[in-house]
Amino acid sequence: MMSLLYGLVSGILFGVLLQRAEVLRYDRQVGALRLMDMTIFKFMLTAIMVASVGIYFLKDMGLVSLSLKEAAFGAQIVGGTLFGIGWGLLGYCPGTAGGALGEGRLDAAWGLLGMLAGGAVYAAIYPALKATVLGLGKVGKVTLPQVMGVSHWVVIAAMAILFLAMFRLFEKKGL
Amino acid sequence: MKRSWNPYLAGALTGLLLVLSVAVAGQYFGASTTFARGAAAIEQTAGVDTSRYEYFSTKGGKYGPDSLPNWQLLFVVGIALGGLGASLASGTFEIKRVPDMWAARFGDRPLWRNLTAFAGGVVLIIGARLAGGCPSGHGLSGLSQLAVSGFVALAFFFGGGWVSARLLYGKGGER
Secondary structure (H helix, E strand, O other): OHHHHHHHHHHHHHHHHHHHOOOOOHHHHHHHHOOOOOHHHHHHHHHHHHHHHHHHHHHHOOOOOOOOOOEEHHHHHHHHHHHHHHHHHHOOOHHHHHHHHHOOEOHHHHHHHHHHHHHHHHHHHHHHHHHOHHHOOEEEOOEHHHHHOOOHHHHHHHHHHHHHHHHHHHHHHOO | OOOOOOHHHHHHHHHHHHHHHHHHHOOOOOOOHHHHHHHHHHHHHOOOOHHHOHHHHHHHHOOOHHHOOOHHHHHHHHHHHHHHHHHHHHOOOOOEOOOHHHHHHHOOOHHHHHHHHHHHHHHHHHHHHHHOOOHHHHHHHHHHOOEHHHHHHHHHHHHHHHHHHHHHHOOOOOO
């Protein structure tokens, strides 16, 4: 029960932040894919910078644990590309489509229906996928610092420097 | 209040929200699994025997109809409520059938926009389930944990989206 309440409250707060930063909008999402408007990347990459510091700080204190998804190159390359193609067509993602409907974008409702249909299709074709793409290139639940054999703080710092350089470029180009 | 919030600031607050969610509720952000679970629940309600589908019973029914309601469903519903509340409070709620960018290129007939949105939703969820996550799960949560899976998935989300947007809108980024 508490878990449901936590989900609702964090969803509402996330929805407010997404809406007020205009990240929910089709024009912003597709604008990023067309390299015209980097609003959604400014939002997302800043969130990642802050969260990576917070999560690893709390993990070092022994207060939280990671919940890693398995790296499977076949699944993530094929699935990632398919996701991207669908994302370009819809212009909303699974997290933002509901929020977009909330701010009155009626086309998002068709996207949500499509996603539910997609879930049914996925379940129907799962056995074929499991026998092929899903098994390819599995390397386990690993993090970049583990693979590189360096401290996670080195990777967090490098990532922050890269993102800040990207932000500088975005601002310079007026994106 | 119509003016949007700075995306860096809203992103930083989102990062803090994610850290808080992990620390308090033990939950990393994610959204796409809810649509597979939603499909399972709808099929079950419609009288379909969902146990026919291996996917819905795999991992102890993690994706099955009985996994709902859970944290993530409420999170996704919360985003919609947050989007609605924030847009109403800021005077940016607007019933829109076709996004401006789409209308400028393809006209303002809702039919084509809705069909494309539906098809995009189908493809995107198949991709997300294959990859094991969406820009929330792999992007925000994955990169914040420095997960190898997150970096690979996000690169291909964007690559696929770039191709898709380019096919729809052609070369060049004129507004």
